[in-house]
Amino acid sequence: MIDGAGVGASARRIGIDVGGTKSLGVLLDPSGEVVAEQLRPTPRGADSVEPLIDLLADLSRSLGADEAVGVGVPGLVTSHGVLRSAPNLDGVADLPVGRMVSERLGLPVLVDNDATCAVVAEAAFGAARGARNVVLATLGTGIGGALIVDGRVYRGHNGFAGEFGHMVVDPGGPPCPCGRSGCWERYASGSGFGRLGRDAAVAGHLDAVRRGVGGDPANVRGEDVERFALEGDPDALAVVDEFARWVAVGLANLTNAFDPELFLLGGGLARGGGLFLRPIRAWLRELLYEPHLRPIPAVEVVELGERAGAIGAALLPGLEAARAANR
Amino acid sequence: MIDGAGVGASARRIGIDVGGTKSLGVLLDPSGEVVAEQLRPTPRGADSVEPLIDLLADLSRSLGADEAVGVGVPGLVTSHGVLRSAPNLDGVADLPVGRMVSERLGLPVLVDNDATCAVVAEAAFGAARGARNVVLATLGTGIGGALIVDGRVYRGHNGFAGEFGHMVVDPGGPPCPCGRSGCWERYASGSGFGRLGRDAAVAGHLDAVRRGVGGDPANVRGEDVERFALEGDPDALAVVDEFARWVAVGLANLTNAFDPELFLLGGGLARGGGLFLRPIRAWLRELLYEPHLRPIPAVEVVELGERAGAIGAALLPGLEAARAANR
Numbered sequence: 001m002i003d004g005a006g007v008g009a010s011a012r013r014i015g016i017d018v019g020g021t022k023s024l025g026v027l028l029d030p031s032g033e034v035v036a037e038q039l040r041p042t043p044r045g046a047d048s049v050e051p052l053i054d055l056l057a058d059l060s061r062s063l064g065a066d067e068a069v070g071v072g073v074p075g076l077v078t079s080h081g082v083l084r085s086a087p088n089l090d091g092v093a094d095l096p097v098g099r100m101v102s103e104r105l106g107l108p109v110l111v112d113n114d115a116t117c118a119v120v121a122e123a124a125f126g127a128a129r130g131a132r133n134v135v136l137a138t139l140g141t142g143i144g145g146a147l148i149v150d151g152r153v154y155r156g157h158n159g160f161a162g163e164f165g166h167m168v169v170d171p172g173g174p175p176c177p178c179g180r181s182g183c184w185e186r187y188a189s190g191s192g193f194g195r196l197g198r199d200a201a202v203a204g205h206l207d208a209v210r211r212g213v214g215g216d217p218a219n220v221r222g223e224d225v226e227r228f229a230l231e232g233d234p235d236a237l238a239v240v241d242e243f244a245r246w247v248a249v250g251l252a253n254l255t256n257a258f259d260p261e262l263f264l265l266g267g268g269l270a271r272g273g274g275l276f277l278r279p280i281r282a283w284l285r286e287l288l289y290e291p292h293l294r295p296i297p298a299v300e301v302v303e304l305g306e307r308a309g310a311i312g313a314a315l316l317p318g319l320e321a322a323r324a325a326n327r
Numbered sequence: 328m329i330d331g332a333g334v335g336a337s338a339r340r341i342g343i344d345v346g347g348t349k350s351l352g353v354l355l356d357p358s359g360e361v362v363a364e365q366l367r368p369t370p371r372g373a374d375s376v377e378p379l380i381d382l383l384a385d386l387s388r389s390l391g392a393d394e395a396v397g398v399g400v401p402g403l404v405t406s407h408g409v410l411r412s413a414p415n416l417d418g419v420a421d422l423p424v425g426r427m428v429s430e431r432l433g434l435p436v437l438v439d440n441d442a443t444c445a446v447v448a449e450a451a452f453g454a455a456r457g458a459r460n461v462v463l464a465t466l467g468t469g470i471g472g473a474l475i476v477d478g479r480v481y482r483g484h485n486g487f488a489g490e491f492g493h494m495v496v497d498p499g500g501p502p503c504p505c506g507r508s509g510c511w512e513r514y515a516s517g518s519g520f521g522r523l524g525r526d527a528a529v530a531g532h533l534d535a536v537r538r539g540v541g542g543d544p545a546n547v548r549g550e551d552v553e554r555f556a557l558e559g560d561p562d563a564l565a566v567v568d569e570f571a572r573w574v575a576v577g578l579a580n581l582t583n584a585f586d587p588e589l590f591l592l593g594g595g596l597a598r599g600g601g602l603f604l605r606p607i608r609a610w611l612r613e614l615l616y617e618p619h620l621r622p623i624p625a626v627e628v629v630e631l632g633e634r635a636g637a638i639g640a641a642l643l644p645g646l647e648a649a650r651a652a653n654r
Contacts, residue, residue, distance in 0.1 A: 076620060084620045133484040145584075149476050156586025157460040158621055166616040167580040171497055178616050249495055256490040257472075257584060259483025289493040289505050293403060293411045294485055 002123040002151065002319070014063045015070040015314025016056055017114060017307075018042060020088035025059035026310040032125045034307060036063055048090045053097070057104035068108040070316030072117035072309040073097060074144070079159040081111035087177075088141075110316040115144035115162055115266075116153060117312030118302065122264055123148055124315055126303035133260040136302070137164055139193075139247070140267035143185040147258070153319065165189065169249050187246035190268045194222035196246075197239050206235045222269075229275055241279050248283030255297055256289055263299045266308070270301040277301065329450040329478065329646070341390045342397040342641025343383055344441060344634075345369060347415035352386035353637040359452045361634060363390055375417045380424070384431035395435040397643030399444035399636040400424060401471070406486040408438035415468075437643040442471035442489055442593075443480060444639030445629065449591055450475055451642055453630035460587040463629070464491055466520075466574070467594035470512040474585070480646065492516065496576050514573035517595045521549035523573075524566050533562045549596075556602055568606050575610030582624055583616055590626045593635070597628040604628065 013028040019042060027036040038059055043051035060069045075086030081098030083089075102109040119136040122128040128136075134148040143165030147154040155161055165185030166178055173182025174195070186192055200206045201217030209228045213219040228236035251263055269276055281299050285291050302308055340355040346369060354363040365386055370378035387396045402413030408425030410416075429436040446463040449455040455463075461475040470492030474481040482488055492512030493505055500509025501522070513519055527533045528544030536555045540546040555563035578590055596603055608626050612618050629635055 076617065085617060149481055150479070152477070154476055157588040157624075158586055160621055161584065161586040163583040163586075163616055166583045168496060168576055168614070169498070171576065172499065180614060180616075249498065253494040253580070254584065256493045257488065257581065259485055259488040259490075261484040287495070287507060289490055289507075290403065290412060294487055297484075 002120060002148065002153070002315075012064055012066055013070075013314040013318070014060055014065050015072065015117070015310045015312065015316070016059050017072045017117065017309030017313055018052070018056070018074065018089070019114075019309075020074065023055060023059065024307065024310045025063050026307060026314060027063045028311065028314045032311070034311065037307070037310070038062060042089070044090050046091060049092065049095060052089070052092075053100045053104060056097070056101045056109075060101070060105055060107070060109075065105060065107055068110060068317035068320075069101070069105065070117070070313035071097060071101065071109060071111045072114040072313040073111060074114045076160050076163075077111055077113045077116075079155060081109075083111070108317065110320055112155070112313070112316055113144070113146065113159070113162070114309045115146040116155060117310075117316070118266060118304075118308040119146040119148055119264070119312070120153060120315050120319065121304050121308040121312035122302055125311065126308065127264055127300050128262060131262045133258070134262045134264060135164075135251075135254050135258060135260045136162075136264045136266065137250070137254075138266040139189050139269045141189060141191055143189050143250075143267075149258075164250060164254065167250060167253060169246070169253070184246075184250040188243070188250050190222055192246065193225065193239075193243045193269065194220070196243050197222060197225040197236075200235065200239050200242075206239065208233050209236055226275065240275060244276060244279035245283045245287075247276070247280050248287050251280070251284050251297075251299065252287040252289070255284070260297050261295075263297055264302050265299065266302040270305075329447060329475065329480070329642075339391055339393055340397075340641040340645070341387055341392050342399070342444070342637045342639065342643070343386050344399045344444065344636030344640055345379070345383070345401065345416070346441075346636075347401065350382060350386065351634065351637045352390050353634060353641060354390045355638065355641045359638070361638065364634075364637070365389060369416070371417050373418060376419065376422060379416070379419075380427045380431060383424070383428045383436075387428070387432055387434070387436075392432060392434055395437060395644035395647075396428070396432065397444070397640035398424060398428065398436060398438045399441040399640040400438060401441045403487050403490075404438055404440045404443075406482060408436075410438070435644065437647055439482070439640070439643055440471070440473065440486070440489070441636045442473040443482060444637075444643065445593060445631075445635040446473040446475055446591070446639070447480060447642050447646065448631050448635040448639035449629055452638065453635065454591055454627050455589060458589045460585070461589045461591060462491075462578075462581050462585060462587045463489075463591045463593065464577070464581075465593040466516050466596045468516060468518055470516050470577075470594075476585075491577060491581065494577060494580060496573070496580070511573075511577040515570070515577055517549055519573065520552065520566075520570045520596065521547070523570050524549060524552040524563075527562065527566050527569075533566065535560050536563055553602065567602060571603060571606035572610045572614075574603070574607050575614050578607070578611050578624075578626065579614040579616070582611070587624050588622075590624055591629050592626065593629040 076084040098111040138144040145162035145164040170182035176183040403411040425438040472489035472491040497509035503510040
C-alpha cells in the first residue's frame, strides 16, 4: 500500500515534473507538504536535450538535493528510466534521462511517467488514499493514464502500461495522429471535447455558443461549450452529455478488464468536475456489464492538481527503496 | 511468481472445473501431473443447485480429498467465493459455492473463475511458465479472461477483472446479449468467427464454403470456414484475416492498458492455432501504438487444453496459503 508516511523516510524529498511548456520542482517535508517549489520554462526547439538535462540538474541543486531525486516525464518510460518517446518534448527519443541527470548531480535519479507519478501522489496524499485498485486517466490534449493494482503501482512489462488514450473504441471514427482511427482520446480528451463541440456547431446545433464565438463554428472550443453548459444552455449540455458518454465507454471497458474500485480523472476538465462527473457516472452505470451484480467503481477528480506529478516524482526514490526491500 | 513446485506443497491436490455441460475433477501429484481424473455431467435444469453442490462434494470425496479443495466456475466470482452469476449454469445466482461444498465435505474449499484457474495452471505448468505479466483470453462462445500482473494473479477489486469480452470495440456494431453493441466478443469469439463467415456468405463471398454446406449461407459455421481456410480457399482465408484483425484490435487495446509480455489464447480456436496465430500476430503489430518503440507482446495458445481449469483449481489452496503467508 502506498501511503505518505511510509514512502521515503528521507527528510529532503525532491521531485520534478517535466511538462511540455513548464517544469515544476518541489521539496517535500516528511509529512508530504510542499515546503519549496520552483517553476521553470521547459527548453524547446532543436538541441533542447542538453538544456533539459541541465535544467533538471539545476532545479534539483537549487532545491537542495542531497540524496536521490525523482523525475516525472510525459511519454513512454522504460523500466530502466529511459524516455523512449515524448511527443510533447522536442527532439527527445531514447533519452537516458535518469543516467544523464545523475551524472550531472552525482546522486541517484529515478524517472517515471508523469501519470504514474500523479497516481503515486494521489495514493499517498490525495483522492486515492487507502485505495488498493485505482485507474488514473488524465483527460488533456491526449489521455494519459496509470494504474495501482492490489496496492502497488503497476507499470507493465516494459513500463508502458496505462496508455489508455489509444484504446480503439470506434474503428470507423476520426483518424488519430498515432496512425489508427477511433482511439479513445479522439473523443474523451480535452481536445476530443472541443471537437465534439465543433461537430455539433457545424451540424447546426449549439446556436448560442456559435453566436458567442462570433458565428464561425470552427471557432468553438471546449472552454466555450463548458461555459455555456455551466449557464444551463441545453445544446451545450447535450455536448457535455455526449462527451460524458464517450468517457464512460472507456471507463466501462477498463472496468471490464481491471475491475478497479476507483477512477481518478485529471486534466483541464477535472476543474469543471461538477459539470462532467455526474453524467460520466450515470453513463458508466448504463454502459457497464452486469451493473446490477457489482459495485460500480467510484469516479472522482484528482485532488492535488498541477503539483501531483512533482509530488509523486519526489516519492519515487522511497517507493523504489521499499520495492527493493520487499524483493 | 507462480510456479508448480512452489504452489501447494500438499501431497493430494484436488481441483474441479465446472463446465456448462461437464465437470472435470483431477488429482495432482506433487510434480503437478494428473494422476487421477473423473468427468461427470453438470446438473442442468430447474433445481440443479443442490445436485451441483452434491456433485462437487462427491467428486472431491471420490478423488480422496483430505484437505483443501479448489473449484473453478464459469462466471463472476466474488473475492469471498460467491458465484454472483453464471449464464451457462441453470438457476445459479449469488451462490456461496465454497461455503456449501465445504459444509458437505468438512474441508476448506476455494472457488475462483475458470479463466483465472486456467491462467494459474498455465503459469505453473504450461505456456506461461516464468512469465510475470500475462493476459489470458479464451475465445469460445464468448470471451473469458484472466490476468497475471507482476507475477501474481490479479482478480480485480471485486473479483471481476478479466471480462474482456464486453469491452466495446465498435459502438455501431452488432447487439450483444449483455444489452450493449459492438462488444469484443461479438467479433473475436468462436461465435464471432462463425458470424463473420455467415456475413461474408450472405454478402455473396465464400462460394466454395457455401456450396460445401449445401448452398444456404445461414448454414455456414466457423468450423466450415476453418476447414476451407486450412485447404487454402482464399475467401475463407479472408474471413480468417478479418477475424484475426478483430482479435488483434482487442489485444492492442489490452496492450495499451496493461503492457503484458504474453497473450495466451484459449478456446476452440486455439486448436487451429497455426491458422489463426500468424495473422493475429501480424495485425497486433499493425494496430499497436508505437510498435517501433516497444517489444510486441508474444501471442501463444494455451498448452494444457481442457484440463487447465481443473489443474489450476487444484493449485488455488496453495496460492491462498502463499498469499496469507506474504500478508
